[in-house]
Amino acid sequence: MKPAIFLERDGILNLARVERNHQLTPLTLDQFQVNDDAIEPLRELKKQGFLLVGTTNQPGLSRGYQSRRELDLMHSVLRRALPLDDLFICPHDETDHCPCRKPQAGLYFEASFKWHIDLERSFVVSDKWQDAQAAHLAGCTSLLLKSPWNGSGHHDFVMHHLSELVQKVTQLHSSSCLLLNQF
Ligand SMILES: [Zn+2]
Numbered sequence: 282m283k284p285a286i287f288l289e290r291d292g293i294l295n296l297a298r299v300e301r302n303h304q305l306t307p308l309t310l311d312q313f314q315v316n317d318d319a320i321e322p323l324r325e326l327k328k329q330g331f332l333l334v335g336t337t338n339q340p341g342l343s344r345g346y347q348s349r350r351e352l353d354l355m356h357s358v359l360r361r362a363l364p365l366d367d368l369f370i371c372p373h374d375e376t377d378h379c380p381c382r383k384p385q386a387g388l389y390f391e392a393s394f395k396w397h398i399d400l401e402r403s404f405v406v407s408d409k410w411q412d413a414q415a416a417h418l419a420g421c422t423s424l425l426l427k428s429p430w431n432g433s434g435h436h437d438f439v440m441h442h443l444s445e446l447v448q449k450v451t452q453l454h455s456s457s458c459l460l461l462n463q464f
Contacts, residue, residue, distance in 0.1 A: 282399035284454065287389060287416070289407035290337035290368075293426065293443070294319055294359055300447050302429060304409075308347055313355040315362040322446040327364040329451070332396055335359070335368040336388045336412075342372035367392060380442070384414035389421065402457060404450055420456050424449060 291297040296314045307313045310391040327333055341347025356368055368369045369388040373379040381387030391399050405416035405423045410432025423454035425436045426443060438449060 282397050282400075283316065283330070284402040284404075285334050285392065285396065285398040285400075286326055286450065287334050287336050287392070287403065287405045287412075287421065288319070288323075288365075289383075289405075289409060290335050290359075290426065292365060292430075293354075293406055294335055294365075304430065307355065307395070307432050308341065308349075310354045313358060315359060316443075318443040318463040319363060322443055323363050323365075325447045326450060331450070332366050332394070332398060334391075334392050335365050336370075336383070337368070338371045338382050338411075340372075340374045340382070342370075343374045343377065354383045361449075362426040367396065379439075384411040384418075386415040386418040389415060389419040393419075401410060402454070404453070406446065409434070413437075422453060 282394060288294055291304055291306050294316055295307065296316050297306060302442055339352065342349065352354065369392050371379065371381040373382050375382065381391065389400060392398060400420045403421045405412050405421045408428035408460055409428040409430040413423040413425055413436035414434050423437045425439050426429050427441050428437055438451060440446060
């Protein structure tokens with residue numbers, strides 16, 4: 282069983298435009314821009330043996346405004362730029378009431394089944410409360426990047442910049458290993 286780092290796509294792995302206090306998800310390759318701040322931390326965490334898994338809600342797939350082809354193009358750019366092991370997508374609309382649309386934790390359970398992930402020793406990184414809530418349901422530790430979308434629900438830690446990520450994860454991971462070794 283391996284520990285993983287789950288990374289929310291929009292706002293962490295790629296930049297998201299903001300309009301009227303809302304994040305706008307990029308819908309075409311032209312609008313898609315990898316977040317350079319994520320490159321170094323992800324390389325380092327990969328080196329440390331973490332599985333790196335992107336997750337994203339893409340309701341545009343079922344609502345019809347996100348083409349699957351453009352999404353695949355964007356994701357191949359993402360996979361070339363960042364050392365991701367996998368990328369899990371919820372294609373459903375809110376009204377579908379699926380178990381995988383965050384704040385539900387279905388994507389993490391799906392990934393955990395496929396990759397034999399130890400969720401208790403895994404982390405969720407996002408700038409939005411929905412992921413922190415999903416992390417809580419799955420038993421992962423949540424690290425929220427400070428943003429207007431952090432909300433007031435449960436989260437474990439807040440970072441002010443992605444450059445804090447490696448240190449935070451290393452520190453928490455090694456203390457949880459110490460704890461486990463005591464038993
Ligand atoms: Zn879903």
